[in-house]
Amino acid sequence: MNIPDDVLYTREHLWVKKGDVAICGITDYAQNELGDVIFVELPEVGKKVRQGDKIGEVESIKTVSYLYAPLSGEVVEVNGELDAKPELINQSPYREGWICKIQPENEEEFKNLMNKEEYEAFLKTQ
Amino acid sequence: MRKLVRVLVDPPLSGYENMSRDEALLEMGFSGALPTLRFFEWEKKTLSVGRFQKTTEIDFDYLKNENIPLVRRPTGGRAILHDREVTFSLFIPASSFKSHTFYYEELQKVLTRMMEKMGINIDEKTESGIYTSSPYCFSINVSHEIMVGGRKIIGVAQARGEKGNLFQASFILEANREEIASCFVEKEKVSGELENSLLTLGEVLSPLPEKREIYRLLLESLEEERGVGATVGSWKAEELEKAKELLSTKYYPGSSYHRKR
Secondary structure, eight states: OOOOSSSEEOTTSEEEEOSSSEEEEEOHHHHHHHOSOOEEEOOOTTOEEOTTOEEEEEEETTEEEEEEOSSSEEEEEEOTHHHHOTTHHHHOTTTTTOOEEEEESOGGGGGGSBOHHHHHHHHTTO | OOEEEEEEEEEEEOHHHHHHHHHHHHHHOOTTOOOEEEEEEESSOEEEEOTTOOGGGBOHHHHHHTTOOEEEOSSOSOBEEESSEEEEEEEEEOSSOOOTTHHHHHHHHHHHHHHHHTTOOOOSSOOSOTTTTOSBGGGOOOTTOEEETTEEEEEEEEEEETTEEEEEEEEESSOOHHHHHHTBSSHHHHHHHHHHHBOOGGGTOSSOOOHHHHHHHHHHHHHHHHOEEEEEOOOOHHHHHHHHHHIIIIISTTOGGGGOO
């Protein structure tokens, strides 16, 4: 299982990469547990979200799973390629399969996220 | 302490009310609450489609002429014409993120035992995806389906939220295959698929048991297979309030939600 050390993680199995804007997606662990993703409902660009809000949904085999915002802020870009190729989430969860970019409004919220070691420990409880 | 499931038995309701109530279970899932098994019925024949299923596959003129409402489920999967069937939903509060197959496997064990109690043996192995492009639930087979002689007899789909997992299941007692196929644009194709894919309980068991008897067998199987006892419960006021809100904002008749794709 791939758990990069250059991103942070939520308890809902999203990863977040810090930068001018925060890029987020589904972790390798989660994509594996989901199975083959066949549809992704992305958040709307411009939408203001709070950390923990429902921002989208993915459907894998007969199963719909909700996605929760890793940070508060504005959604500034979504990965439109997932409309035609939802399988990118399975094939490349940390690169081509990214979900959206959020302009964070509160840097303090990054403290609520886990680093690689903390996420590894969290997965042991799952 | 003995594990328990709260059992709700609802009267026949519209598809819109039924889906609102199921989503309310998924949204409300109180911390530390019991799992909920909800038996429900449809006040009229209704076609349900999966959460992200395209409705371009549906023959809306036929539905209108036959006065069959269409409702979108909160769970995944493909369409089901709900008529003479046993329908139930199961909400399992969960704090961990299990594999998509985890609860399907557990549910399969319980349903297999229930079928055995009726004298019906379930296929040990199921072939995945014989008609992968079909718009109809019972023509699609994935792992952990409940199948007899290569045909699907119970359809199950899942939604998982922050507070747990919701399953919706449909156990067809009797069906009119021509009528099912008529609900879709590609009638002949679906009709052909149905001959090989759908099995109703009435085709393998006669006389058909009463619905209440099937409820009882399911609860008995849950107890034997998972050690979970049943306690007849009632809706919490907050859950019904949530269902009412979902009905008025999302699931109401004519809502664009049902035809959004």
